[in-house]
Amino acid sequence: MDKNVRICIVGGGPAGLSAGMYLEKKGYENYTILERLDRVGGKCWSPTYNGRRYEMGAIMGVPSYYAVHDVEEFCGITHDGPKLNRNYKNKDGKVIEPFEPKKNILKIPRLLKMKKQVKKLGELLETKYKGYDVNGHRGVAEGRYDGYSQANAKRERIKGENPNLKDLCLPFNQFCKLNGVELTQDIWVGPYTSFGYGYFDEIPAAYVLKYLDFQTTMNFVKVNLWTWKNGSQYIWEQLNDHLKHPARLNSKIEKVERKDGKVYVTVNGKVEEFDKIIVTAPLFIPNKRADGQVGMVDYFDARQDEKELFSKIDYERYDVLAVETKPEDHPEISYYVFENMTKERLGHLMVYYRRWKDTKDQVITTYALRKHKDTAEIPYEDCKKTVLEDLKTMKNPASNVINEWSVYYFPHVFSKDYADGWYDKVEAMQGQYDTYYAGEVMSFGDMDETAEYSRELVERFF
Numbered sequence: 130m131d132k133n134v135r136i137c138i139v140g141g142g143p144a145g146l147s148a149g150m151y152l153e154k155k156g157y158e159n160y161t162i163l164e165r166l167d168r169v170g171g172k173c174w175s176p177t178y179n180g181r182r183y184e185m186g187a188i189m190g191v192p193s194y195y196a197v198h199d200v201e202e203f204c205g206i207t208h209d210g211p212k213l214n215r216n217y218k219n220k221d222g223k224v225i226e227p228f229e230p231k232k233n234i235l236k237i238p239r240l241l242k243m244k245k246q247v248k249k250l251g252e253l254l255e256t257k258y259k260g261y262d263v264n265g266h267r268g269v270a271e272g273r274y275d276g277y278s279q280a281n282a283k284r285e286r287i288k289g290e291n292p293n294l295k296d297l298c299l300p301f302n303q304f305c306k307l308n309g310v311e312l313t314q315d316i317w318v319g320p321y322t323s324f325g326y327g328y329f330d331e332i333p334a335a336y337v338l339k340y341l342d343f344q345t346t347m348n349f350v351k352v353n354l355w356t357w358k359n360g361s362q363y364i365w366e367q368l369n370d371h372l373k374h375p376a377r378l379n380s381k382i383e384k385v386e387r388k389d390g391k392v393y394v395t396v397n398g399k400v401e402e403f404d405k406i407i408v409t410a411p412l413f414i415p416n417k418r419a420d421g422q423v424g425m426v427d428y429f430d431a432r433q434d435e436k437e438l439f440s441k442i443d444y445e446r447y448d449v450l451a452v453e454t455k456p457e458d459h460p461e462i463s464y465y466v467f468e469n470m471t472k473e474r475l476g477h478l479m480v481y482y483r484r485w486k487d488t489k490d491q492v493i494t495t496y497a498l499r500k501h502k503d504t505a506e507i508p509y510e511d512c513k514k515t516v517l518e519d520l521k522t523m524k525n526p527a528s529n530v531i532n533e534w535s536v537y538y539f540p541h542v543f544s545k546d547y548a549d550g551w552y553d554k555v556e557a558m559q560g561q562y563d564t565y566y567a568g569e570v571m572s573f574g575d576m577d578e579t580a581e582y583s584r585e586l587v588e589r590f591f
């Protein structure tokens with residue numbers, strides 16, 4: 130492609146900013162990033178409280194975050210944040226140690242079986258499911274893989290046929306049953322459901338395993354995690370500062386028209402002309418949201434195929450509260466509440482997070498899901514009330530809520546559409562209408578998968 134091509138990038142989150150970085154690295158400098166908010170970072174949002182930054186969005190990474198590492202290198206920064214640790218409570222607020230055999234004598238046979246199954250899953254992923262860890266979902270529903278392996282820092286390009294990959298279309302609980310590794314869900318659920326990515330009976334295994342590939346899961350188990358002193362947003366603020374063309378904030382895109390090989394974007398009342406457009410903002414939002422966010426189909430001259438395919442996208446209703454506590458009520462560490470990570474306990478507190486262990490004058494953040502595919506959405510205020518009650522049960526009551534966010538989270542499709550080849554249909558549309566689709570739904574809702582997808586998109590098409 131002509132290096133002077135004029136590229137519009139919609140969204141200044143990890144996907145959009147890293148698309149800018151990878152374009153620039155490849156010699157494309159004629160890009161413009163449009164961000165609707167007055168800040169960059171998207172779901173990496175790290176406000177300040179008492180002089181320190183806390184996390185309303187992304188919290189952590191792992192050593193296999195290779196694309197995030199590219200960004201760190203580009204900017205000369207590193208993961209210099211507080212070391213994370215956690216304990217566990219049951220739903221009644223009692224501290225438990227679910228994985229410690231000595232504390233769970235009756236559960237020893239189950240724990241031993243679980244350990245064996247974790248090993249077995251690790252082996253199956255390497256062999257039977259070779260290619261599972263490639264970023265993005267191209268070919269999975271047809272039993273193919275093609276892309277960059279995330280197995281090590283070399284991120285080698287791999288390509289091949291593997292009919293077993295079709296199993297990844299199944300909901301994760303069925304995938305585990307099929308392979309006789311049901312108990313691995315006890316481990317995977319921690320960094321999955323409590324991080325807002327839905328429940329194992331509704332989410333295709335492909336999402337679960339591409340994010341929680343074996344080595345990433347083991348990093349979570351061993352608490353081998355990265356954080357950033359100035360918050361995850363700092364990574365993207367730094368990237369924005371280092372780009373030749375930082376994102377244009379407060380850009381309200383009113384209309385996008387694609388005709389005669391050009392893309393006309395009406396932004397803040399003015400029409401601007403581009404040759405190509407990369408959309409990293411939501412493609413489809415099925416309901417009216419209080420924050421006014423809409424999907425691209427609402428402001429683009431969306432074609433029938435775009436409308437039809439994108440209308441299959443759903444997302445998680447994931448709520449975050451930042452609360453103050455009295456010093457005597459401050460938790461000594463972050464807590465996971467496994468019993469609340471089931472759909473029967475929808476709307477309850479699943480994890481609460483203490484970021485700074487050297488002080489009690491910082492906030493605690495809480496996380497809850499309030500929708501399952503088969504249930505009605507729990508109203509936001511009801512869920513908030515439940516979470517605040519749960520904090521009392523945990524004996525860490527909040528004295529004040531200082532920030533709250535009900536975020537458009539983890540857009541995805543369900544098993545039927547996944548198996549029907551949703552991803553291959555969308556991938557086949559890449560570049561058609563001079564439009565490219567990136568961001569969370571094309572890979573997975575975490576910083577690294579989205580940035581990595583942007584890398585490959587640039588590699589493939591520019």
Ligand SMILES: Cc1cc2nc3c(=O)[nH]c(=O)nc-3n(C[C@H](O)[C@H](O)[C@H](O)COP(=O)(O)OP(=O)(O)OC[C@H]3O[C@@H](n4cnc5c(N)ncnc54)[C@H](O)[C@@H]3O)c2cc1C
Binds near residue numbers: 185187
């Ligand atoms: C509570 C929470 C915890 C998380 N924890 C982690 C974690 O620990 N580790 C991790 O890796 N990830 C985590 N994530 C997920 C991670 O933050 C996201 O997956 C990542 O930010 C996605 O990047 P993105 O650029 O695709 O989308 P986003 O971050 O959502 O960015 C999209 C951008 O597009 C902008 N936009 C939207 N519509 C328009 C429009 N019409 N015009 C212009 N701009 C528009 C938005 O304002 C936003 O800035 C977490 C997220 C949340 C909310």
